[in-house]
Structure formats: C-alpha cells, structure tokens
Amino acid sequence: MSWLIAGTVPRxxxxxxxxxxxxxxxxxxxxxxxVKVARGTPALLAAAAAAARVLGIxxxxxxxxxxxxxxxxxxxxxxxxxxxxxxVPIAGLTFHYLLPDIYWHNQVLWGLEALLPKPFLxxxxxxxxxxxxxxxxxxxxxxxxDVGEMAFLADERAPHPFYTRGFLLQDEERVPxxxxxxxxxxxxxxxxxxxxxxxxxVAAGQIVAEISVPNVPAMEPIGGTGDTxxxxxxALLAAGMQPVPACQVAARANRYLGxxxxxxxxxxxxxxxxxxxxxxEQALKEAGVG
Amino acid sequence: MGFxxxxxxxxxxxxxxxxxxxxLYPSTGEVIRAETLLKEAGLAVAVKGPPPDLRQGCDMVxxxxxxxxxxxxxxxxxxxxxxxxxxxxxxxxxxxxxxYQVKDFGDYLMVRAAxxxxxxxxxxxxxxxxxxxxxxxxxFLAEMLVGRTxxxxxxxxxxxxxxxxxxxxxxxxxxxxQCPG
Numbered sequence: 001m002s003w004l005i006a007g008t009v010p011r012x013x014x015x016x017x018x019x020x021x022x023x024x025x026x027x028x029x030x031x032x033x034x035v036k037v038a039r040g041t042p043a044l045l046a047a048a049a050a051a052a053r054v055l056g057i058x059x060x061x062x063x064x065x066x067x068x069x070x071x072x073x074x075x076x077x078x079x080x081x082x083x084x085x086x087x088v089p090i091a092g093l094t095f096h097y098l099l100p101d102i103y104w105h106n107q108v109l110w111g112l113e114a115l116l117p118k119p120f121l122x123x124x125x126x127x128x129x130x131x132x133x134x135x136x137x138x139x140x141x142x143x144x145x146d147v148g149e150m151a152f153l154a155d156e157r158a159p160h161p162f163y164t165r166g167f168l169l170q171d172e173e174r175v176p177x178x179x180x181x182x183x184x185x186x187x188x189x190x191x192x193x194x195x196x197x198x199x200x201x202v203a204a205g206q207i208v209a210e211i212s213v214p215n216v217p218a219m220e221p222i223g224g225t226g227d228t229x230x231x232x233x234x235a236l237l238a239a240g241m242q243p244v245p246a247c248q249v250a251a252r253a254n255r256y257l258g259x260x261x262x263x264x265x266x267x268x269x270x271x272x273x274x275x276x277x278x279x280x281e282q283a284l285k286e287a288g289v290g
Numbered sequence: 291m292g293f294x295x296x297x298x299x300x301x302x303x304x305x306x307x308x309x310x311x312x313x314l315y316p317s318t319g320e321v322i323r324a325e326t327l328l329k330e331a332g333l334a335v336a337v338k339g340p341p342p343d344l345r346q347g348c349d350m351v352x353x354x355x356x357x358x359x360x361x362x363x364x365x366x367x368x369x370x371x372x373x374x375x376x377x378x379x380x381x382x383x384x385x386x387x388x389x390y391q392v393k394d395f396g397d398y399l400m401v402r403a404a405x406x407x408x409x410x411x412x413x414x415x416x417x418x419x420x421x422x423x424x425x426x427x428x429x430f431l432a433e434m435l436v437g438r439t440x441x442x443x444x445x446x447x448x449x450x451x452x453x454x455x456x457x458x459x460x461x462x463x464x465x466x467x468q469c470p471g
Binding site for chain 2: 008009039041042069098099101103124127128133146148149157162165169217222223224225226264
C-alpha cells in the first residue's frame with residue numbers, strides 16, 4: 001500500500017504537484033520538478049526516500065505546493081486533498097509544513113475519516129498545530145513534536161506555539177509532565193514521538209520508551225534534523241512496522257545520523273543524508289530487525 | 291506594593307470599558323507590516339493572540355490604545371494597510387512568548403523562542419542555522435538568513451508572514467542582545 005507525504009517547498013513559483021518522487025543526490029525529483037534538500041518538507045522527503053531504499057519498499061508519494069508563508073500554496077494543497085482524497089487502500093499520510101488553517105484542516109480530516117480502511121495519520125509542524133487548534137488532535141495516530149512544540153501541546157490555551165505560556169517552556173526536564181497534560185486535555189495524538197535531548201515514545205498517554213544515546217548535541221541547532229526523524233518514522237510505518245517500534249528505531253537512527261556525520265552546529269541536513277543508510281541499518285540491527 | 295497596585299487596577303479595568311482596541315487583518319504578514327509601521331511612528335502597540343471567536347489558524351491582532359485610533363487609521367491608510375476591522379478589546383488576549391533559552395556550543399550560540407531556534411557563529415556573527423517552526427515561511431526565512439552576518443541579514447520580520455516568522459524575529463532580537471558585536 002502507498003503512503004502520501006503532504007507539505008510545502010519554500011518557493012513562490014513552485015506548482016501544486018502530486019505523485020511518486022525520487023531522491024537523486026541532494027535533489028528531489030517529482031512530476032518534472034526539481035527541489036533542493038535543505039530543511040522542511042524536502043528534508044523529510046529525502047530522509048523517507050533514503051530510508052525506503054534501505055527497507056526495500058517502493059517509492060513513497062507526495063503532494064507538494066510552493067509556499068513562502070503567504071498561504072496560497074497551502075490552501076491549494078488543502079483544497080486538492082479535500083476534493084480528491086487519496087484512493088484507497090492507502091496505508092497512511094504524513095502532514096508537514098503547511099500554514100495552519102482550521103477550516104481547511106477540518107475539510108481534509110473529514111475527507112480522510114470517510115476512507116475505509118482508515119489510513120494511519122501522522123502530523124508534524126504546521127499541520128500538527130492546526131490539528132491541535134481544531135480540537136481533533138485525538139483523531140491522529142502520531143504527532144512528532146520537538147520540546148517547544150510539546151509545551152504548546154500541553155498548553156490548552158495556546159492556539160500556536162507563539163502563545164505558549166512561559167511556565168511550560170522553562171525546563172526540558174518537564175516533558176513527561178507536559179505529555180500528561182496534553183493527554184488530559186485531548187491535545188495529543190494516539191502516539192507521540194517527542195524529539196529532544198532525550199526522545200520520548202508515547203502510546204495512549206504512557207511513556208513506553210526513552211532514547212538518549214548516542215547523544216550528539218550539535219544536532220539540535222541543525223535545521224531539518226527534526227524533519228529527517230519524521231521522514232524516518234514515515235518510511236518505517238510505510239514498511240509495515242508497528243508505531244512504537246517504528247518510533248524507537250527512527251529516534252535511534254536519527255541519533256546515529258549525527259553520530260556518524262560528526263556535525264558542528266553549522267552543518268546542513270544535506271551533509272548528514274549520506275550517513276542515513278548506515279544509521280538506519282545500525283538502529284534496525286539494535287532492534288533485532290536488521 | 292507595586293504588584294498590588296497593578297493587580298487591583300487591572301481588576302478594576304476588567305469591569306469597566308476597555309481602553310484598548312484591536313486591529314484585525316486577513317493575514318499575519320499584514321499584521322507584522324502594520325505593527326512595524328506603527329512602532330516606527332512611535333505608537334505603543336503590541337501583537338497579541340486574538341480572542342477565541344476571532345481565531346482562524348495562524349493569526350494575531352494588534353492591540354492599541356483607543357485614544358490613538360484616529361492617528362493609527364490615518365497612518366495605516368496612508369501606507370495602504372487599512373485593517374479589515376477595528377474592534378474594542380473585550381476578552382483576555384493571549385500574550386506572545388517572552389521566554390528564551392540560550393545554549394552555548396563553544397564557537398556557536400543558539401537561542402530558542404517558543405518553537406524557533408537560530409544559531410550564530412560567535413567568531414564572525416554569522417547565522418549558521420535556523421531550525422524548528424512549522425509554518426511555511428520558516429524554510430524560506432532560513433534560506434534568506436543562513437550564511438549572512440547579523441549585520442547583513444534581513445530582519446525576519448521584514449520577510450516573515452506567520453507566527454513562526456514572528457517567533458524567529460524574537461529569537462533573532464535576543465541573539466542580537468546576546469552578541470551585540
């Protein structure tokens with residue numbers, strides 16, 4: 001079964017495209033368009049494609065629009081998905097950098113909820129913000145917040161991370177408390193993969209795994225390293241792995257990505273991608289899969 | 291004493307007629323441009339989260355002193371930025387993030403504001419990375435800022451269109467305070 005990744009590229013001249021895509025070096029090719037991999041959805045797509053090769057699964061699909069923040073591309077994409085949901089059966093969808101818009105989020109979600117069998121729904125970045133704001137967070141199977149976004153999910157009053165109250169942002173050690181708070185207010189998906197100094201895997205409100213090694217502090221400032229993690233978990237889910245082991249393997253693989261690449265905070269995510277196959281193979285081996 | 295004075299005066303104000311107004315725009319990008327214009331004109335304005343009945347998604351409003359309404363309307367009209375609507379602030383408005391995390395990586399310094407992080411090479415004040423965020427202007431802003439020094443780089447608010455762009459502006463300002471050059 002296929003998997004669809006929905007997001008944006010930071011170009012005003014990029015048209016709405018939909019279809020299978022390919023990673024060639026540090027460029028993505030989709031529907032006759034070429035996209036440079038730097039951060040954001042292209043980084044997610046690149047990591048998912050590289051992981052799909054390691055896992056031996058067919059190429060994933062994407063729906064992409066150009067958006068530099070004005071929202072036109074995001075709205076085009078929302079409208080296309082609401083009017084033409086993916087054909088069934090589809091294993092899952094991953095939503096990423098899209099301008100949060102409650103109206104359009106709901107149109108897309110309701111269309112997907114009508115599909116049988118219901119696809120596995122992953123949300124990250126702007127679409128995750130819209131999912132929480134809409135009050136339908138519990139309709140999702142996996143959110144992949146970083147620690148700042150976890151504080152936002154925990155703040156029942158914040159419609160966007162920009163409004164997260166200070167007492168929730170003070171200390172990364174309070175992530176377990178924030179997880180409990182997010183579930184108490186139904187502002188979390190069925191599973192969470194929280195990215196931070198320590199990664200947390202959460203199922204139905206319970207922390208089921210914590211991953212903290214290898215620890216490469218320089219990964220935090222590098223734009224796109226959260227996107228590669230979401231790309232990795234997407235590929236593992238597309239390969240049929242269950243959510244909890246998929247999150248664990250993805251978290252460990254993303255850490256090995258930093259471990260093998262030995263980056264400084266000035267590296268770009270494209271510098272890390274050549275190390276992804278080795279990092280994923282190592283994480284699969286440790287999980288007893290590889 | 292100052293705290294009690296502030297507490298009671300705010301409580302009293304809550305029962306009376308608000309002296310604050312709200313400027314509403316169809317997009318966050320226009321809010322950012324209008325706020326910049328009004329601040330440059332010396333007016334005391336602040337961006338806030340809209341009350342629940344006005345929320346659409348990624349949005350904010352400009353809070354202003356109602357006594358200044360005429361002047362504000364004139365300035366915005368002259369700049370071609372008339373608001374979609376002007377309302378009296380009736381509800382409690384959400385405050386933007388005001389807490390920053392600073393991490394020192396030796397030659398590099400990272401500042402986080404809410405969900406946005408910006409990292410600088412201390413040796414030449416060059417922005418080396420931008421990460422976090424979820425709105426589509428973040429990758430665009432990163433392309434515009436990364437590789438430039440704090441003096442050369444455009445301010446995030448000059449190009450940002452969303453709340454993530456605005457968070458990046460706050461992180462950028464804190465970075466300028468931490469590394470004044």
